[in-house]
């Protein structure tokens with residue numbers, strides 16, 4: 001088997017926001033990143049990152065281009081990782097204001113919960129990941145107000161989860177792609193690789 005066949009192909013939703021930094025982080029941890037702007041480009045991908053940006057702008061684009069439903073189906077069946085606005089898109093419920101979302105992550109999320117753009121912050125805190133404390137870059141971040149019982153909290157800020165995992169779904173309210181630490185992207189790519197391997201064993205993903 002060649003390396004190209006083993007490499008997990010991870011898409012980055014490239015409508016708006018900091019998708020480029022995610023693509024670089026994915027490449028750093030050995031995944032093949034692909035920019036996704038159309039529903040057809042999801043075909044053949046093993047996982048997807050929904051980056052930060054402005055969730056309302058992304059939503060409008062998805063709805064206008066008939067992409068919302070296909071994206072929801074992909075996210076329900078594959079590993080996905082949302083960061084900041086991506087977390088808002090994945091949530092079950094969005095507040096401040098109420099807006100549509102994919103309903104993939106069992107969480108209630110409040111937008112812009114830590115103040116205005118100027119109040120963005122870089123914090124360092126312990127996490128459930130092995131190794132040192134985690135640097136967390138918050139930019140007009142949402143707050144995860146509540147999570148369902150299947151959601152595991154991997155890091156918190158002031159008692160609120162900021163990095164969570166629900167099976168094959170990961171979400172961060174900060175921007176791991178803007179830090180040099182690649183542990184979070186590595187964990188996501190591990191989840192993608194395991195999911196891909198299991199599909200191949202069960203014969204659902206013929207190469």
Ligand code: GLN
Nearest residue numbers: 052053054055084085140
């Ligand atoms: N404030 C943005 C929103 O509500 C999210 C900010 C970000 O992704 N950095 O969509």
